[in-house]
Amino acid sequence: xxxxxxxxxxxxxxxxxxxxxxxxxxxxxxxxxxxxxxxxxxxxxxxxxxxxxxxxxxxxxxxxxxxxxxxxxxxxxxxxxxxxxxxxxxxxxxxxxxxxxxxxxxxxxxxxxxxxxxxxxxxxxxxxxxxxxxxxxxxxxxxxxxxxxxxxxxxxxxxxxxxxxxxxxxxxxxxxxxxxxxxxxxxxxxxxxxxxxxxxxxxxxxxxxxxxxxxxxxxxxxxxxxxxxxxxxxxxxxxxxxxxxxxxxxxxxxxxxxxxxxxxxxxxxxxxxxxxxxxxxxxxxxxxxxxxxxxxxxxxxxxxxxxxxxxxxxxxxxxxxxxxxxxxxxxxxxxxxxxxxxxxxxxxxxxxxxxxxxxxxxxxxxx
Amino acid sequence: xxxxxxxxxxxxxxxxxxxxxxxxxxxxxxxxxxxxxxxxxxxxxxxxxxxxxxxxxxxxxxxxxxxxxxx
Numbered sequence: 001x002x003x004x005x006x007x008x009x010x011x012x013x014x015x016x017x018x019x020x021x022x023x024x025x026x027x028x029x030x031x032x033x034x035x036x037x038x039x040x041x042x043x044x045x046x047x048x049x050x051x052x053x054x055x056x057x058x059x060x061x062x063x064x065x066x067x068x069x070x071x072x073x074x075x076x077x078x079x080x081x082x083x084x085x086x087x088x089x090x091x092x093x094x095x096x097x098x099x100x101x102x103x104x105x106x107x108x109x110x111x112x113x114x115x116x117x118x119x120x121x122x123x124x125x126x127x128x129x130x131x132x133x134x135x136x137x138x139x140x141x142x143x144x145x146x147x148x149x150x151x152x153x154x155x156x157x158x159x160x161x162x163x164x165x166x167x168x169x170x171x172x173x174x175x176x177x178x179x180x181x182x183x184x185x186x187x188x189x190x191x192x193x194x195x196x197x198x199x200x201x202x203x204x205x206x207x208x209x210x211x212x213x214x215x216x217x218x219x220x221x222x223x224x225x226x227x228x229x230x231x232x233x234x235x236x237x238x239x240x241x242x243x244x245x246x247x248x249x250x251x252x253x254x255x256x257x258x259x260x261x262x263x264x265x266x267x268x269x270x271x272x273x274x275x276x277x278x279x280x281x282x283x284x285x286x287x288x289x290x291x292x293x294x295x296x297x298x299x300x301x302x303x304x305x306x307x308x309x310x311x312x313x314x315x316x317x318x319x320x321x322x323x324x325x326x327x328x329x330x331x332x333x334x335x336x337x338x339x340x341x342x343x344x345x346x347x348x349x350x351x352x353x354x355x356x357x358x359x360x361x362x363x364x365x366x367x
Numbered sequence: 368x369x370x371x372x373x374x375x376x377x378x379x380x381x382x383x384x385x386x387x388x389x390x391x392x393x394x395x396x397x398x399x400x401x402x403x404x405x406x407x408x409x410x411x412x413x414x415x416x417x418x419x420x421x422x423x424x425x426x427x428x429x430x431x432x433x434x435x436x437x438x
Contacts, residue, residue, distance in 0.1 A: 192431075321403045328405065336394070337410055339375040341402055342430070 011053035015267030022270070023047030023262065026160070035167035039140065039258050043160065046262020058263055065263040068256050073155070078257045079145040080225040085250030086141075086352070087229025088242050090320070092204050094345035097193035101312065101343070103296065105350025108316025110292030111136035112358045115285035122277070127151045130362035132278050135162045136285025137355030138169065138319040144261065145222060146359045149367055156265035157275045161282035169322040170329075172283070173290050173314055177330050180294045181310050186334035188309040190343045198234070205230040212357065218367065219360025226356070289317045293347065315344035318351035369418050369436040374428045375409060378402030382424060389417045391437065398422055398434060413437060 004010060026044030030037040050058055050065065057065040072078040095102060116133035120126060127150035134146050135158055143162040147155040165172060177186075205227035213220045232242040297313030311330050315323040324344035331340035378400035385397055391411045400407045415437030422434040 325403060325405050328407075332407075336408070337375075337412075339407065341405070341407065342376050345403075 006054065008053045008055070013053075013267060015271050016051040016053060018271060019051035019265065019267045020048055022265070023051070026262075029167075036163050038254055039163050039261075040167070042255055042258025043163070043262035043265075046259040047156075047265045048262075049259075050263035050266050058266070065260060068260045069264065072253075072256050073144060073148045073260055074152075076145065076148070076221055078253045078260075079141040079148075080221045081249060081253045082141040082257065083222045083226040083356075084229040084245045085247075085253075086320075087205070087226040087231075088233045088245040090226075090230055090233075090349055090352075091345070092201060092230065092349060093196045094193070094342045095347075095349050096196045096200050096204060098343070098346050100300070101308070101346035102350040102353075103300065104293050104308075104313045104316040104347035105318075105352075105354045106316075106357075107296030108289045108293030108313065108347065108351050109137060109354045109358050110296075111285040111287065111289030111317075112355070114288050115281055116362075118284065119281050122281075124274075125151075127366050128154055130366055131155075131158050132281050133285055134158070134355065134359055134362070135165065135278075135282035136289040136317070137351070137358060138162060138166050138286055138289070138317045138323070139352060139355040140166060141257075142222060142318075142355050142359050144257070146362060149363060152264075153269055154278065156261055156270060157278045158282070159261045160265070161279050164279075165282060165286045166319040166322065169317075169319045170326050172286060173317075173323065173326050174330060176287055176290045177294060177311055177314050177326075180291055181298075183334055185298070185310050186331060187338060188307050189335070189338050190309055190312070190340070191306055193343070198236075201234045202231070205234065208353070212353065216357050216360035216364065218363040219356050222356045222359070223353070226352070286317065290314045293317065293351075309338070309340055309343065312340055312344040312347055316347040316351045316354070318348065318355045320348050320352060321345065323351070324348040369438050370413060370415065371436050372397060372409065372412060372434045374400065374422075374430055374432045374434055376400065376402050376407065377429045378407065378427075380422045380424050380426045380428060380434075381406060383420060383422060385417050385420070385435075387417050387420060391415060391417060400428070409434065411437065 023044045029035040030040035057063040112133045119129035119132045131147045131151040209227040293313035293316035297308045297310040311327040315327045327344035328341040331338040381399040383398045395411045418436040418438040420435040
């Protein structure tokens with residue numbers, strides 16, 4: 001009899017089977033469509049194993065994947081390590097050459113705040129609303145960082161929503177961009193930016209850390225690691241550390257992050273009506289952020305002769321570099337000799353900072 | 368007078384579509400750069416004949432680096 005009680009198949013619930021389908025779908029999208037495969041593949045597999053009965057993988061204090069979750073995510077270790085790698089990958093040159101574009105990265109966080117208020121109006125708690133709103137930043141690690149502290153029960157849904165929308169940037173953004181810009185605006189060729197010196201690039205991560213952390217101390221774990229990674233890169237004297245942060249370390253923590261996020265998506269926490277609502281609100285957040293970036297660029301154009309192509313405003317959502325690529329492609333569609341990529345990278349990287357700052361503000365207010 | 372074709376952005380030269388002596392018209396494809404894992408085509412700024420090509424396939428170029436000249 002005891003043998004039968006330990007058979008997993010007898011403890012299987014319909015909800016678990018539904019979660020298998022979700023896990024398999026994520027793996028399918030990762031493998032065949034190559035939608036964010038580095039994340040969605042381990043997430044999909046994590047969903048599958050977390051919904052196999054009697055495994056104990058997520059039992060607090062005992063389970064293997066619970067340990068990854070507890071020490072990696074709850075202890076705030078993995079998202080900052082991802083940011084170390086992102087910093088080592090990031091070239092702030094496009095931002096430094098046109099500092100005014102930083103406003104677009106800040107403006108494109110409009111969807112985060114708008115959705116925060118909207119989600120609260122629909123009955124979510126303030127903490128849950130902040131976690132849902134941050135999806136609008138289209139920044140996976142920041143979403144996970146905030147969710148783990150404010151609304152851990154929403155972590156899986158919000159992380160999958162953030163990564164899904166990051167993967168769907170080329171599908172979601174273009175219609176909004178076409179709707180809110182004219183053909184002649186999309187043709188605007190931006191003036192060549194000035195050359196940025198190596199010294200400016202070196203000083204930026206140090207100065208930015210001081211300024212941002214003084215203003216929003218709660219953003220320190222992500223900003224400090226992001227800027228340290230960038231300092232490695234720009235110092236040119238620690239190639240080994242830069243390489244490790246960019247590749248080996250990033251890959252290792254990505255594995256743990258992916259499977260852990262997937263494993264938080266059990267049938268009890270995921271198969272609820274409000275999860276679908278979270279996906280809808282996340283999409284609204286992301287769309288509004290895109291629109292805010294575009295509209296802010298148009299507003300800035302009213303006060304300057306040196307026109308900004310509004311498309312680069314849409315890159316203020318932080319999905320790097322997909323959003324910048326989309327702005328470039330849309331610009332090239334209107335005028336094939338319009339090369340917006342590097343201009344769009346400015347708002348794009350400042351969008352990363354903007355999302356982290358938004359998360360820091362939420363943490364300070366609600367944590 | 369020769370017109371220099373400059374790199375519109377930093378990237379790696381993926382392919383060169385023309386050879387020295389080829390006649391090209393404005394907006395013809397000259398070469399393809401890869402930046403941020405995206406292909407970007409560089410088009411002829413004017414009608415002319417390819418005078419010299421400095422860009423080599425696989426070469427990393429910076430913004431405004433000369434790629435070729437059109438006579």
